[in-house]
């Protein structure tokens with residue numbers, strides 16, 4: 001179908017962009033359009049005004065500073081995926097991004113857009129949560145930093161205020177010697193996850209970080225499993241126990257993709273695989 | 284028989300906001316005043332008459348509308364024409380030579396019977412071409428090619444022959 005009527009703005013400065021967004025309660029940010037435009041074409045969304053941020057100064061590019069990868073709002077998925085410095089700083093990102101849609105969609109869609117869209121089955125919000133990252137929204141009241149843990153509230157719902165633009169996402173650099181893995185199950189390549197898991201194993205700190213998506217109303221940290229693995233040797237028995245503990249994180253009801261029981265089974269299998277792989281990559 | 288009951292109910296002036304766009308399409312500069320909600324796919328097809336770009340689903344799933352925007356593949360159904368203002372767009376109409384001579388990729392599609400109805404073909408070609416033309420090496424394993432084609436749906440061929448065509452085209456272009 002065709003998208004409904006809207007007013008279009010293409011500001012050049014962040015100040016103007018924030019003012020245009022705040023100026024109409026029906027306004028929405030347009031970044032890569034790869035989630036918003038399909039929703040408009042299907043008439044699931046009908047914003048009164050679109051604030052296209054592609055020409056806004058200072059919203060392009062990636063930098064690595066103070067131990068974190070700063071991804072600005074108009075950085076396309078594909079840019080982050082192919083960036084060699086990002087790969088060296090946090091290889092989990094590239095491994096996860098191969099699962100986000102298809103290349104033509106990654107060529108246009110943005111990482112920050114995906115984080116703001118906050119689909120409960122989307123990979124990048126989950127990676128932000130697994131790495132302990134944050135986002136930086138800016139609005140008429142100024143700029144603030146919000147930890148991933150506080151940002152994601154519910155499927156497609158975040159603590160971003162309607163008049164705020166998220167200008168950056170911060171992904172911490174992986175600690176020296178840490179191992180990583182990303183495991184996902186989908187019916188078709190490029191689909192949203194039926195379940196996916198990211199694991200980071202830090203032998204020196206005795207820490208294992210685990211997060212999952214597709215299994216609840218938002219991306220979740222698998223804290224019970226993390227606690228079982230903390231400070232301990234990663235024996236097969238312990239990993240099995242952690243994998244079983246993860247199933248309690250599954251709150252998704254039966255849907256057309258999978259039953260709740262199947263998702264529990266899937267999540268425990270993915271946790272086991274991810275921890276084993278991440279441990280094998282740790283130094 | 285005219286009973287006078289059917290009357291157009293269109294408002295005297297359109298409330299559909301418009302904007303000027305200027306972009307390069309297949310090397311040619313074009314400019315127009317379009318409705319801001321006009322999709323790039325509709326702009327190409329209806330305003331420019333470039334009907335080689337096909338429209339299947341209009342929500343990004345089928346890949347039939349794939350074109351190149353600034354050198355990389357993109358869904359024209361998930362881009363407003365206004366967003367593409369200033370960009371360089373390439374469509375299937377730019378692929379063959381001016382004298383009609385086929386591109387090696389098009390030849391490979393013909394040789395391998397990589398199309399039946401042809402509905403998916405322009406999108407397939409634009410996606411594959413953006414990979415062939417990029418300076419990143421292509422993964423020509425069965426899995427690598429299928430991964431590359433995974434965002435383009437074909438209801439006819441079963442993909443086997445499209446995979447073969449990608450291989451033939453990559454070999455032909457490497458030999459050039």
Ligand SMILES: Cc1cc2nc3c(=O)[nH]c(=O)nc-3n(C[C@H](O)[C@H](O)[C@H](O)COP(=O)(O)OP(=O)(O)OC[C@H]3O[C@@H](n4cnc5c(N)ncnc54)[C@H](O)[C@@H]3O)c2cc1C
Pocket residue numbers: 028029030031032033034035036037038073099100101102105108109110111112113114115116117121122123124160164165166167190191192193342343344
């Ligand atoms: C066929 C298909 C398959 C897909 N498969 C997957 C998949 O497997 N996994 C996955 O994760 N995604 C998938 N996607 C979605 C894709 O990743 C989108 O690119 C992404 O979700 C949104 O990024 P965008 O820049 O296109 O955002 P837009 O579509 O422009 O915006 C999305 C939403 O976020 C808001 N927004 C965007 N940027 C900002 C900002 N800076 N500040 C505040 N609000 C903002 C918008 O207002 C809108 O509500 C798929 C999309 C398609 C069409």
Ligand code: FES
Pocket residue numbers: 337338339340341342343344345346347348349358359360361
């Ligand atoms: S018409 Fe654009 S992807 Fe189907």
Ligand code: FES
Pocket residue numbers: 397398399400401402403404436437438439440
């Ligand atoms: S040839 Fe008919 S859809 Fe592909």
